[in-house]
Amino acid sequence: MSSRRMFITLLRIVVAIILLLPLLFMVTTSLYPPGEPLPTTLQLLPQRPTFANYQRIFDLLPMGRYTLNSLLVVGLAVPITLVVSSWAGLGMARLSRPAQRRWIVISLAVLMVPGIALWSTRFLLYRTLGWYDTVWALVAPAWMGTSPFYILMFYRACRRIPSAMFDAAQIDGAGVLRTWWSIILPMTRTTAVGVALLTFVFYWGDFISPLLYLRTGDKYTLPVALQTLQQLSRSDWSLMLAAAVWTTAIPILLFLLLQPVFSRSQKGS
Amino acid sequence: MPMPDRKTHFSLSQQMRWRLLLLPYALGIIILVLIPGLLSFGLAFFHYDALSPPTWAGTLNFTLAYTDELFNLSIRNSLALILIPVPLRVFGAFFLARLMQRNGRFLSWFRSAVYLPTIVPGAAFALAWLWILNPLYGPLNLFLQSIGLNGPAWLVDPTWAKPGLVLMALWQIGEGFIVSMAALYDIPVDLEDAARIDGAGSWATLRHIILPIIAPILLILTFRDAIFTFQESFTHIYLMTEGGPYYATYTLPLFIYEQGFDLRLFGTASAALWVMYTITGLIVVALYTIAKQWNIGTTEDSLVL
Numbered sequence: 001m002s003s004r005r006m007f008i009t010l011l012r013i014v015v016a017i018i019l020l021l022p023l024l025f026m027v028t029t030s031l032y033p034p035g036e037p038l039p040t041t042l043q044l045l046p047q048r049p050t051f052a053n054y055q056r057i058f059d060l061l062p063m064g065r066y067t068l069n070s071l072l073v074v075g076l077a078v079p080i081t082l083v084v085s086s087w088a089g090l091g092m093a094r095l096s097r098p099a100q101r102r103w104i105v106i107s108l109a110v111l112m113v114p115g116i117a118l119w120s121t122r123f124l125l126y127r128t129l130g131w132y133d134t135v136w137a138l139v140a141p142a143w144m145g146t147s148p149f150y151i152l153m154f155y156r157a158c159r160r161i162p163s164a165m166f167d168a169a170q171i172d173g174a175g176v177l178r179t180w181w182s183i184i185l186p187m188t189r190t191t192a193v194g195v196a197l198l199t200f201v202f203y204w205g206d207f208i209s210p211l212l213y214l215r216t217g218d219k220y221t222l223p224v225a226l227q228t229l230q231q232l233s234r235s236d237w238s239l240m241l242a243a244a245v246w247t248t249a250i251p252i253l254l255f256l257l258l259q260p261v262f263s264r265s266q267k268g269s
Numbered sequence: 270m271p272m273p274d275r276k277t278h279f280s281l282s283q284q285m286r287w288r289l290l291l292l293p294y295a296l297g298i299i300i301l302v303l304i305p306g307l308l309s310f311g312l313a314f315f316h317y318d319a320l321s322p323p324t325w326a327g328t329l330n331f332t333l334a335y336t337d338e339l340f341n342l343s344i345r346n347s348l349a350l351i352l353i354p355v356p357l358r359v360f361g362a363f364f365l366a367r368l369m370q371r372n373g374r375f376l377s378w379f380r381s382a383v384y385l386p387t388i389v390p391g392a393a394f395a396l397a398w399l400w401i402l403n404p405l406y407g408p409l410n411l412f413l414q415s416i417g418l419n420g421p422a423w424l425v426d427p428t429w430a431k432p433g434l435v436l437m438a439l440w441q442i443g444e445g446f447i448v449s450m451a452a453l454y455d456i457p458v459d460l461e462d463a464a465r466i467d468g469a470g471s472w473a474t475l476r477h478i479i480l481p482i483i484a485p486i487l488l489i490l491t492f493r494d495a496i497f498t499f500q501e502s503f504t505h506i507y508l509m510t511e512g513g514p515y516y517a518t519y520t521l522p523l524f525i526y527e528q529g530f531d532l533r534l535f536g537t538a539s540a541a542l543w544v545m546y547t548i549t550g551l552i553v554v555a556l557y558t559i560a561k562q563w564n565i566g567t568t569e570d571s572l573v574l
Contacts, residue, residue: 009373015365016382022440023386025408026397042411084293091290103291105560108489109553110302114496116503116522117542117549120529121305121312124319144297151294176286205390207504212530223392227508230396237400244393251388259381 023248030054030242038237053242060232060239061225062218063246070204070221072135077142077203078196085145085195089154090184094166104155107148119212126213137213138206138221146202150195157191158184193261201251222247310546313539320533330540334528340541342516343524349431350502350520354438355495359487362445367475370453380450387443391504398437399424399509424510427517434505434518438498448490452483485559492552521545 031049032038034056039046057063092103122140126132131140145151161184169179185192207223214220220228229243313330315323334340369380389397401409402423410420423433456479464474503522506512512519521541529538 005373008368008371012368012373012379015368016379019382019386019440021408022394022397022401022437023389025401026393029400038406040406040411042408042415084297087290088294091287091294094284094287094290101560105557106298108556108560110298111493112496112549112552112556113302113306114545114549115500116525117309117545118302118305119525120535120538121309122301123529124308124535125300125305127319140301143293144301145294170283176283176290180290201388201390205392207390207392207508208500211507223390223504226392226396230399230508237403237406240396241400244396247393248389251390252385255381255385255388259377262377 023252026241026244026248030238030245032238034236034238053238054246056239057229057243057246061228061243063222063225063243065218066220066222066225067246069135069219073138073206073221074200074203076135076139077146078199080139080142081146081150081199082192082196084143085150086154086185086188086192087180088145088151089156089188090158090180092151092155093158093161100155104152107152111148115208119208123212132213133215133219135219138203138209142199142203146199150198153191153195154188157188161187190261193258197255197258200254204247204251309539309542311539312535313543315536317535318533319535323536326536330534330536331543333534333537334541337524339516339519340524343519343521344544346431346516346518347499347520347522350434350518351495351499353431354435355491355498357435357439358442358494358498359445359491361439362442362490363449363487365442365446366449366453367479370450380446383446384443386440389441391501392508394437394441395505395508398433398505402433402437424518425514427515430510430514430517434502434509437505438502441501444497445490445494448486449483452486453479456482485562488559489556492556496549496552 028043028045028049030053031051032046032053033048033050034052092100095103123132126137126140129136131137141147165183165187166179169183174182205223206221207227210219210221210224211227214224226240226243226247229240233239312323314326314328315330316326317323365383369376369383373379386394401407404410404420404422404425407420407423410423413420421429424430460478461474464478469477499520500522502520503526506518506520506523507526510518512523521544525538525541528534528541
């Protein structure tokens with residue numbers, strides 16, 4: 001191995017460790033026994049690690065309920081986003097070149113609209129539609145594919161499909177929806193997995209929507225639970241970080257589970 | 270070969286059906302972005318508390334917002350918290366993409382490590398960094414202490430609160446990393462190899478071959494990241510400092526939130542947003558010019574975003 005490659009590998013290791021440190025601190029601090037004074041020197045692991053804090057967050061707050069609420073939000077938002085964004089991406093790829101370009105510019109423009117510009121009027125909109133204080137207020141962006149970014153991802157994937165594929169499907173008598181379901185989706189599945197993961201992460205971590213559009217406590221999602229815990233027990237670090245780990249664990253596990261799909265596709269390209 | 274009439278008709282409607290796939294997306298943009306955006310634009314001229322019907326206010330809301338000292342402070346803080354971290358984030362994302370570009374052992378795991386912090390929900394990330402930046406027990410200051418340095422009080426100290434937020438913003442750069450990596454993949458390997466054979470060093474290759482090709486993408490990424498950072502920092506600031514200490518981290522989203530959702534002054538909130546409309550408008554125009562100039566979306570596979 002040349003010294004240059006050694007250097008690159010070393011740099012990669014250092015960067016990876018630095019980037020993962022916050023996650024590591026989050027986990028190790030959550031394992032400190034409750035009520036014990038925190039150490040004043042840097043320690044990697046507590047001397048007597050315990051899972052007691054994880055028990056305590058469930059005693060203090062209806063964490064099971066919040067977790068189910070969060071799962072309900074992603075359970076609705078991810079499929080809706082996948083359908084809307086893959087349809088739009090496919091539709092875009094079938095347009096004429098100038099029309100494709102127009103849609104790219106529209107999508108990029110929408111991507112640049114900051115969410116806070118829409119906070120108050122979306123609040124009014126959801127109230128009019130009867131979505132205020134319901135799960136639909138949290139899921140709403142899914143109806144436009146959540147982010148134009150995802151539409152552009154599908155568009156990019158669909159453009160790589162040779163047009164002979166579409167002709168063949170048409171000759172076989174397959175309609176638009178049939179072509180989408182049995183040809184396009186399987187061929188763009190890496191993109192679909194990527195969009196699903198990004199969508200999951202987006203809705204799972206969304207703190208602003210429940211803050212603005214929910215009023216009833218039993219509809220809250222996990223990020224709001226973190227805020228509640230922080231107000232409840234300001235300096236109980238191991239308790240707060242146990243809740244943070246709980247909130248983070250599911251998206252991380254999902255990512256690690258799906259990671260092989262992405263690494264395979266990277267080798268392909 | 271003559272085509273039967275029915276078939277021509279079928280292929281026409283087929284084209285229309287492909288177009289129909291764009292309908293939900295188009296409707297979604299109109300209902301969730303265009304209409305709320307335009308409404309919010311007009312709301313600036315009304316008194317509105319979401320309880321009683323709106324009444325005409327003329328330009329009073331603008332006077333109220335733009336003479337508010339907190340509003341002016343929030344603009345300055347927002348600009349500082351965009352202009353400093355965003356270039357660092359984009360540069361960092363590009364540097365990491367370049368570092369993880371060529372093959373090596375466990376490459377996909379290294380890439381995952383870069384992306385992993387981005388998956389952490391904003392609220393959980395805020396709590397983790399609230400702990401890391403804790404002046405007394407936080408790992409960062411304990412580390413600084415162990416190498417003989419006296420760490421600052423970070424989020425409790427008005428001069429160090431912003432640097433603390435900038436520091437934590439450097440961890441969640443997964444999106445920029447993926448976009449940069451996709452952009453780098455689109456550069457033919459031969460091009461780089463040819464440059465190397467011609468005797469170009471890695472810096473010269475980067476400067477003269479790679480950067481010119483992906484410059485427009487990095488520019489779009491910078492705009493996008495500015496908007497994203499602006500938005501995402503609300504969650505962090507709301508949970509970590511609530512705008513303090515002494516309004517050192519009080520940003521425009523916080524001002525809008527207080528006006529709209531605490532005080533129910535939707536008109537004033539909208540008037541304050543006009544600054545943002547102006548900035549967003551300028552960005553969109555710039556974007557359009559860039560897209561035209563570099564022919565984004567017109568050449569094969571040049572689109573990564």
